[in-house]
Amino acid sequence: MDAYVEKDAAGVDGDPPGPLAPDPAEAPPGGPATGPAGARPGGPASGRDPSRSGRATVGIMALSLPYQVVLAVALAVTGVFACVHLAMVFLHVAPSNTLTKRHGQAVDDWIYPEFEQNWKLFAPNPLQQNVSVEARAEIATGDGTLRTSGWIDLTAQDTEAVRHNPMPSHTQQNELRRAIDFYLGTHAEDHRPQGTRGELSERYIRRIAVFRLDALPTLAGTDGRGLSGEVRRVQLRAVSRPVPAPAWSTEKTDTAPSYRDLPWWRVTDADRPAGADRSRTEAGR
Numbered sequence: 001m002d003a004y005v006e007k008d009a010a011g012v013d014g015d016p017p018g019p020l021a022p023d024p025a026e027a028p029p030g031g032p033a034t035g036p037a038g039a040r041p042g043g044p045a046s047g048r049d050p051s052r053s054g055r056a057t058v059g060i061m062a063l064s065l066p067y068q069v070v071l072a073v074a075l076a077v078t079g080v081f082a083c084v085h086l087a088m089v090f091l092h093v094a095p096s097n098t099l100t101k102r103h104g105q106a107v108d109d110w111i112y113p114e115f116e117q118n119w120k121l122f123a124p125n126p127l128q129q130n131v132s133v134e135a136r137a138e139i140a141t142g143d144g145t146l147r148t149s150g151w152i153d154l155t156a157q158d159t160e161a162v163r164h165n166p167m168p169s170h171t172q173q174n175e176l177r178r179a180i181d182f183y184l185g186t187h188a189e190d191h192r193p194q195g196t197r198g199e200l201s202e203r204y205i206r207r208i209a210v211f212r213l214d215a216l217p218t219l220a221g222t223d224g225r226g227l228s229g230e231v232r233r234v235q236l237r238a239v240s241r242p243v244p245a246p247a248w249s250t251e252k253t254d255t256a257p258s259y260r261d262l263p264w265w266r267v268t269d270a271d272r273p274a275g276a277d278r279s280r281t282e283a284g285r
Helices: 002-010 065-093 098-111 154-162 170-185 196-215 273-284
Strands: 129-140 146-148 230-242 258-261
Touching: 065 098, 129 154, 129 170, 129 196, 154 170, 154 196, 170 196, 170 230, 196 230
Parallel strands: none
Antiparallel strands: 129 146, 129 230, 230 258
């Protein structure tokens, strides 16, 4: 019997004996005592679940009451805004119905100009031409004479600002393009405005042109010489250039540009940035 115990302590097949359990009598004072079968404090044998000990409260409940209220109100406002926006977009793109006939103006006020939906990409005949906007000005020079500048390609300025720009602004990409589409869609062939939106589109694109021309350091006349003075009138034109067919296509496309000249418009103080701010201030009084 003693031989069997000695053999077991030495290990089987010559294996070295495993580590001996520490003697409880030799444990340092105040050290942790091991329970039965080597159980450690906090383990299953101690009756405590370590996964539940020290668990911190997470989520909105971890915030104080004032922050909970602020967060709840912010979430509610965001949810209401999202629901209203989805409803307005749905009514805008949906076929004519009772709601759009009764509240069409409210829907248009919400959608235009930031959220307008344009489905021309999916139309049977997608756009196959490039439309650019050019402007020229009538300038009152220092000696009192009126001189006309040459045509300035405003669309080319936006294209240059967008090219090689990884994050172009919404203004550079869409302001001028949407303005000319807005004007052409609300005016007859003889440039008569169709309703109040036609008058709004005229003021909108005129102010864009005045702002762009005022931002230029100098304007060139028809003879190429620089002009300096006050801009009295502006005129714009839309230049349509058909997109040429690809090289591998046998389609013949006439790429000659076509022009649609808009009327001359007199520039008022309200058309200039400073004048527009002053007009809004006076209107608010």
